[in-house]
Amino acid sequence: MKLLVAVKRVIDFNVKPRVKMDGSGVDLANVKMSMNPFDEIAVEEAIRLKEKGVATEIVAVSIGPAKAQETLRTALAMGADRAILVQTDAEVEPLAVAKILARIADEEKPDIIVLGKQAIDDDNNATGQMLAALLGWPQGTFASKVEAEGGKLKVTREVDGGLETEELNIPAIVTTDLRLNEPRYASLPNIMKAKSKPLATKTPDDLGVDIKRRLETVKVSEPPKRQAGIKVGSVDELVDKLKALGVAK
Amino acid sequence: MSVLVLVEHDGKNVRDPTLPAVTAAAKLGEVHALVAGSNVGPVGDEAAKIAGVSKVLVADAAHLDHELAEEIAPVAAKLMDGYDAFVVPATTTGKNIAPRVAALLDVMQVSDVLSVEGPDTFTRPIYAGNAIATVKSNDSKKVLTVRTTAFDKAARDGGSASVEKVDAGQPAGLSTFVGLEASESERPELTSAGVIVSGGRAFGSSEDFHKLLDPLADKLGAAVGASRAAVDAGYAPNDYQVGQTGKIVAPNVYIAIGISGAIQHLAGMKDSKVIVAINKDEEAPIFQVADIGLVGDLFKIVPELTEKL
Numbered sequence: 001m002k003l004l005v006a007v008k009r010v011i012d013f014n015v016k017p018r019v020k021m022d023g024s025g026v027d028l029a030n031v032k033m034s035m036n037p038f039d040e041i042a043v044e045e046a047i048r049l050k051e052k053g054v055a056t057e058i059v060a061v062s063i064g065p066a067k068a069q070e071t072l073r074t075a076l077a078m079g080a081d082r083a084i085l086v087q088t089d090a091e092v093e094p095l096a097v098a099k100i101l102a103r104i105a106d107e108e109k110p111d112i113i114v115l116g117k118q119a120i121d122d123d124n125n126a127t128g129q130m131l132a133a134l135l136g137w138p139q140g141t142f143a144s145k146v147e148a149e150g151g152k153l154k155v156t157r158e159v160d161g162g163l164e165t166e167e168l169n170i171p172a173i174v175t176t177d178l179r180l181n182e183p184r185y186a187s188l189p190n191i192m193k194a195k196s197k198p199l200a201t202k203t204p205d206d207l208g209v210d211i212k213r214r215l216e217t218v219k220v221s222e223p224p225k226r227q228a229g230i231k232v233g234s235v236d237e238l239v240d241k242l243k244a245l246g247v248a249k
Numbered sequence: 250m251s252v253l254v255l256v257e258h259d260g261k262n263v264r265d266p267t268l269p270a271v272t273a274a275a276k277l278g279e280v281h282a283l284v285a286g287s288n289v290g291p292v293g294d295e296a297a298k299i300a301g302v303s304k305v306l307v308a309d310a311a312h313l314d315h316e317l318a319e320e321i322a323p324v325a326a327k328l329m330d331g332y333d334a335f336v337v338p339a340t341t342t343g344k345n346i347a348p349r350v351a352a353l354l355d356v357m358q359v360s361d362v363l364s365v366e367g368p369d370t371f372t373r374p375i376y377a378g379n380a381i382a383t384v385k386s387n388d389s390k391k392v393l394t395v396r397t398t399a400f401d402k403a404a405r406d407g408g409s410a411s412v413e414k415v416d417a418g419q420p421a422g423l424s425t426f427v428g429l430e431a432s433e434s435e436r437p438e439l440t441s442a443g444v445i446v447s448g449g450r451a452f453g454s455s456e457d458f459h460k461l462l463d464p465l466a467d468k469l470g471a472a473v474g475a476s477r478a479a480v481d482a483g484y485a486p487n488d489y490q491v492g493q494t495g496k497i498v499a500p501n502v503y504i505a506i507g508i509s510g511a512i513q514h515l516a517g518m519k520d521s522k523v524i525v526a527i528n529k530d531e532e533a534p535i536f537q538v539a540d541i542g543l544v545g546d547l548f549k550i551v552p553e554l555t556e557k558l
Contacts, residue, residue, distance in 0.1 A: 221380070
């Protein structure tokens, strides 16, 4: 089986985002960027499927600026076999990302496409589901467990009421949740090796995909700030406060 | 403008997250509700009573059971011929289905809507709620998922909508429901609870997490939540997680115990009316958002608090 993994270069999850003074967006100048954490989990899952003998080849894809090459090199260092960068400096929305990935899927004919369930910058949680719709494939979203069995994919999903299991026909889309796995760190020899793995570059135009935005950002603002309140010195004082709030008798 | 709301249900009853979605939809125009499922006639009748809903569409067929996105999305997308907007609560069910509908309609979804500013303008959180974006949708139809804590619940009664059967389509047959391992709990549901006690990694073990938090929650009639760290460590099941990628909650009182307050956690609870924090580290970021803080050892404080309440 062939796997496609989509990875996005985003603000590092440890960095506190700052809204630009002019309200045009979040300031990303000189900010540490990393692979979206959910996409790291996606890469790791693909590698594990390869290690189990389910998959034979892993192709990592990223859509973004030239620097997204670094993100793809990380995926290659973790264990992906080759990479495709669809290069653009534009901010690409999930619908356009899904269209680009669908065109790549037409060319590469993967059996499973693994994506993070959401990117921690725009928090849309939409690309995987949209890609599944465009391809007419089933979708195992928010996966906490993925097993290939008898030509099907069994996916356990983190849902509001607990854990739901679905069986999907292959080809299928999987989007990853936090507890699917713990991504590995790339070893130094593998980082060196990744430098010589193939990385192809295309553009949205090459693929015939219109990436014009459908959502116009009118402004970006800071959320209302909470003020730190008081500190109490004892449990008794806390109990009094809770009583005053009406939550305790 | 005419709006179609997807009713979330458990096969028998309309689930709560539907109600704020109806409120959000009513800000856009006339609200119709879609109930899709298997043997969901009674759910349709219940949806018809929701205040603000003027018509209920019921798509009833075996293949629509368990709210599988592959089956529900084409039914909803087809019905959207007659509507300007599709509104869905931003629950795991809604987040699974809505983008699939949006892509079928060639529409870019607006996720996690916090407010409706106009017929095509909405606010939504980005970067774990560290920024709020105001976005204008240039698509002819809108697909929205709605943050349920950001809108009041529509009343469950007072409406008298007509109920109409609609075409349930043919099975897509791409996926099969295998089972649901439901978290059994007598306590209130996290997303609708008035009080939440939430625990972090500081509890050190699943045993202590439950031994200390459960009696406190019972005393307060509270739901129990957890930080990502506590869930990752196996102290609490996944559906306890509050945060950017877990549940978004806004109770009257949120009591964070042994939670340091990572931005990803704050994203899920900072709209709570009152935040109480108990932590041994007085520098913990949770105190920067807490209305009431108590610095100290949770292993001493929690039992004492439970006893004195």
